[in-house]
Amino acid sequence: MKMKTIIVGLSIAIAVLGAAWYFLGQKSAAICTFSGRTIHAQTRAWITIGGKKYETCCVRCAITEARQTGKPLRILEVADFETGKLIHPEKAWFVEGSTVNLCMRMSPGMESPDQQTVYLRGFDRCSPSILAFSNEKLSRAFIAKSGGTLTTLRKLEIQAQSESHGARQ
Numbered sequence: 413m414k415m416k417t418i419i420v421g422l423s424i425a426i427a428v429l430g431a432a433w434y435f436l437g438q439k440s441a442a443i444c445t446f447s448g449r450t451i452h453a454q455t456r457a458w459i460t461i462g463g464k465k466y467e468t469c470c471v472r473c474a475i476t477e478a479r480q481t482g483k484p485l486r487i488l489e490v491a492d493f494e495t496g497k498l499i500h501p502e503k504a505w506f507v508e509g510s511t512v513n514l515c516m517r518m519s520p521g522m523e524s525p526d527q528q529t530v531y532l533r534g535f536d537r538c539s540p541s542i543l544a545f546s547n548e549k550l551s552r553a554f555i556a557k558s559g560g561t562l563t564t565l566r567k568l569e570i571q572a573q574s575e576s577h578g579a580r581q
């Protein structure tokens with residue numbers, strides 16, 4: 413009788429583990445080629461580097477790649493941070509350098525103003541963060557809350573063309 417309970421219990425456990433493994437497997441498909449990080453719907457971008465098309469974890473990661481390899485970058489589509497919907501970069505309002513960076517998964521301590529200098533000093537290919545908004549008003553409201561400044565696609569393209577001084581990561 414007891415044995416039967418154990419077997420039933422084990423079967424359920426295996427089924428649950430199997431389902432979890434299946435769903436995790438589904439998620440792991442969305443990994444950025446350049447950073448190896450999870451691609452978040454709110455920050456992803458479709459770009460070409462050296463003529464090859466990639467989906468990246470964020471616009472900053474793509475700019476870093478272009479700077480490190482010296483290959484030309486074209487930003488094709490960026491996710492609207494509010495909705496996750498892909499939009500044309502010409503229509504986006506870019507917020508650069510806010511405290512929100514989904515790629516870096518910062519600990520709460522690192523997000524606190526006191527320790528911000530520690531975070532800024534280190535090089536990370538996804539930092540300073542770049543987020544895109546389809547709505548100017550929402551982008552300004554975001555800045556009021558989480559910091560950063562508005563920038564343009566043109567300025568980001570210029571950054572992508574400048575030589576990198578950060579270490580390869």
Ligand SMILES: [Zn+2]
Pocket residue numbers: 447449468469470471472473515537538
């Ligand atoms: Zn990134």
